[in-house]
Amino acid sequence: MKTALVLNGPNLNLLGTREPQVYGSQTLADVQALCERACAANGFALDFRQTNHEGELVDWLHEAGRLQAAGTLAGVILNAGAYTHTSVALFDAIKGTGITLVELHISNVHAREAFRHHSYISPAAKAVMAGWGVNGYALAIAGLAGMQQGA
Ligand code: DQA
Numbered sequence: 001m002k003t004a005l006v007l008n009g010p011n012l013n014l015l016g017t018r019e020p021q022v023y024g025s026q027t028l029a030d031v032q033a034l035c036e037r038a039c040a041a042n043g044f045a046l047d048f049r050q051t052n053h054e055g056e057l058v059d060w061l062h063e064a065g066r067l068q069a070a071g072t073l074a075g076v077i078l079n080a081g082a083y084t085h086t087s088v089a090l091f092d093a094i095k096g097t098g099i100t101l102v103e104l105h106i107s108n109v110h111a112r113e114a115f116r117h118h119s120y121i122s123p124a125a126k127a128v129m130a131g132w133g134v135n136g137y138a139l140a141i142a143g144l145a146g147m148q149q150g151a
Contacts, residue, residue, distance in 0.1 A: 001045050002074040002148070004141055005064050006035050008050035009057055009081035015106075015134075022107050024133050031134050038138035042145035044074055054083055058093045065097025074148055075100035075126070077140045084109075084119050094124035100147065102140045105130040 008028065011018060016027035026034075032048045039046040051057060057080065067073035076099055080090055084103070094101050101124065108131030109116040122128055127143060129136045 001043060003047050003067070003072060004035075004039055004042075004044040004074050004144055005047045005060070005067075005076045006032075006049070006137065006141075007057060007060055007076060007078045007080075008048075009054075009079060009083050010052045011081055012079060013050050013052070022112075024106070026134050031137055034134060035137050035141060038141040042141055044141065044145065054087055054089060057083065058089055061090070061093040061097055061099065061101075064099050068097075068099050073099075075102065075144045077102045077104050077137065077144065078121065078125075079104045079106070080121055084121050085115055087120050091120040091124050094121065100144070101125050102144060103128045103130075104136055104140050106134055106136060107131060 013028055015023055015031065016025060028050060035046050035048055049060060064073055064076050078101055080087065083090055103119065103121040103125040110130065129140050132139055
């Protein structure tokens with residue numbers, strides 16, 4: 001069974017209390033449980049992580065590259081939070097490892113402030129998901145499963 005690696009960046013540990021009108025009322029633990037269900041339904045094991053530190057995300061992307069090369073990782077779903085809009089290092093890590101990566105945002109970043117309209121992740125991502133609320137995580141996991149079958 002391959003693993004789906006779900007990585008969450010800065011401030012996503014605040015889900016549930018952080019701007020609930022934008023991000024909803026579910027906590028990160030709720031999102032993890034939702035991802036567990038989606039992975040079980042799609043034949044994946046789940047590895048779910050959150051960090052507030054850019055370099056830790058870079059390290060985890062490198063680890064993902066090694067696991068994908070070894071054939072044990074299906075791909076990465078990355079909600080890089082605000083680093084989406086600032087981080088050349090994340091772009092380089094995705095490009096440098098060649099991992100299959102889905103960029104995810106809970107909110108529709110294109111309907112928000114102009115500074116959220118540019119993403120350093122999108123040009124290196126296989127697919128982009130935004131605006132589906134936390135259910136986007138389940139949709140992205142199903143999408144990753146489809147990619148495994150060449151869909
Ligand atoms: C976010 C959108 C980003 O612009 C923001 O900085 C976040 C969360 C989202 O999930 O909608 O932290 O990635």
